[in-house]
Amino acid sequence: MIKVSVIGAHGRMGRTVVGAVDSADDMELSQQLDASDSFDLVNSGNTDIAVDFTVPSVTLNNVLELVRRGISVVVGTTGWTDERFEEVRKALAENPGVGVFIAPNFAISAVLADHFAGVAARYFESAEVIELHHPDKVDAPSGTAIHTAHTIADARREAGLGSVPDGTQGGMDSRGEVVDGIHVHAVRLRGLNAHEEVLLGNAGEQLTIRADSFDRGSFMPGVLLAIRNMATGAHSGLIVGLDSFLDL
Numbered sequence: 671m672i673k674v675s676v677i678g679a680h681g682r683m684g685r686t687v688v689g690a691v692d693s694a695d696d697m698e699l700s701q702q703l704d705a706s707d708s709f710d711l712v713n714s715g716n717t718d719i720a721v722d723f724t725v726p727s728v729t730l731n732n733v734l735e736l737v738r739r740g741i742s743v744v745v746g747t748t749g750w751t752d753e754r755f756e757e758v759r760k761a762l763a764e765n766p767g768v769g770v771f772i773a774p775n776f777a778i779s780a781v782l783a784d785h786f787a788g789v790a791a792r793y794f795e796s797a798e799v800i801e802l803h804h805p806d807k808v809d810a811p812s813g814t815a816i817h818t819a820h821t822i823a824d825a826r827r828e829a830g831l832g833s834v835p836d837g838t839q840g841g842m843d844s845r846g847e848v849v850d851g852i853h854v855h856a857v858r859l860r861g862l863n864a865h866e867e868v869l870l871g872n873a874g875e876q877l878t879i880r881a882d883s884f885d886r887g888s889f890m891p892g893v894l895l896a897i898r899n900m901a902t903g904a905h906s907g908l909i910v911g912l913d914s915f916l917d918l
């Protein structure tokens with residue numbers, strides 16, 4: 671049995687992960703921590719894998735704390751940057767055999783949308799990303815949209831494409847946040863869960879790639895897949911993105 675502890679266990683995602691782990695035949699739910707709980711409750715005796723779904727402002731410290739305790743971590747929380755990844759890599763170098771897996775999105779629809787955007791981006795002059803979420807989300811733009819913008823930008827660079835065309839001279843606030851040269855727009859609307867649209871345009875044609883996650887259950891097969899992969903012990907170091915465990 672894989673012993674799993676959940677950090678952020680009282681949150682929307684944390685509660686869903688607790689239910690999914692509890693229902694998995696090969697997993698045993700160990701500790702459930704939230705904001706006021708001490709990390710002393712989690713140790714390598716009671717936890718094989720810790721899962722972090724908290725908030726961007728605390729997730730780095732949580733991961734570093736767990737790595738120092740010799741516990742591998744699966745992370746879904748957003749707010750990661752290259753600098754934060756580097757801090758995790760340094761901590762992992764001091765704790766060989768420990769692994770950290772971070773995914774901006776665990777839903778297969780979103781992972782594939784990101785992959786397809788990377789395949790398509792080189793063929794289009796224009797590219798923009800729209801992400802749409804529930805209004806209780808604290809961060810914008812979404813971690814997934816930031817990741818997709820980088821995927822598109824990487825593909826454009828590799829293909830030798832220049833900047834996206836944009837004649838806007840005023841009102842830049844209306845054009846969204848520019849992430850790696852790609853405009854990213856964030857919508858917050860009651861009734862939504864997690865959605866993303868990638869718009870790719872050429873003269874006279876458009877390709878739209880859209881992923882819709884209607885329910886937090888959509889993230890659970892990906893979370894369980896990551897827990898199972900990390901529990902094999904075959905993945906030490908830092909791994910980013912569920913595509914690492916999919917044969918895309």
Ligand SMILES: NC(=O)C1=CN([C@@H]2O[C@H](COP(=O)(O)OP(=O)(O)OC[C@H]3O[C@@H](n4cnc5c(N)ncnc54)[C@H](O)[C@@H]3O)[C@@H](O)[C@H]2O)C=CC1
Nearest residue numbers: 678680681682683704705724728746747748773774775776
């Ligand atoms: N990678 C993915 O597929 C997905 C990622 N997310 C991300 O997961 C994160 C959590 O999302 P939600 O569950 O909707 O948020 P939420 O606000 O419902 O839950 C966050 C929980 O973390 C707790 N928390 C805060 N500080 C803590 C600390 N120091 N230690 C332990 N717990 C602490 C809060 O009390 C709360 O219960 C967000 O960053 C969100 O963007 C959400 C859905 C899918």
Ligand SMILES: O=C(O)C1=N[C@H](C(=O)O)C[C@H](O)C1
Nearest residue numbers: 748774775807812813814864
């Ligand atoms: O907060 C959410 O809900 C989600 N957060 C992640 C993100 O910011 O990309 C993943 C998914 O979009 C749901």
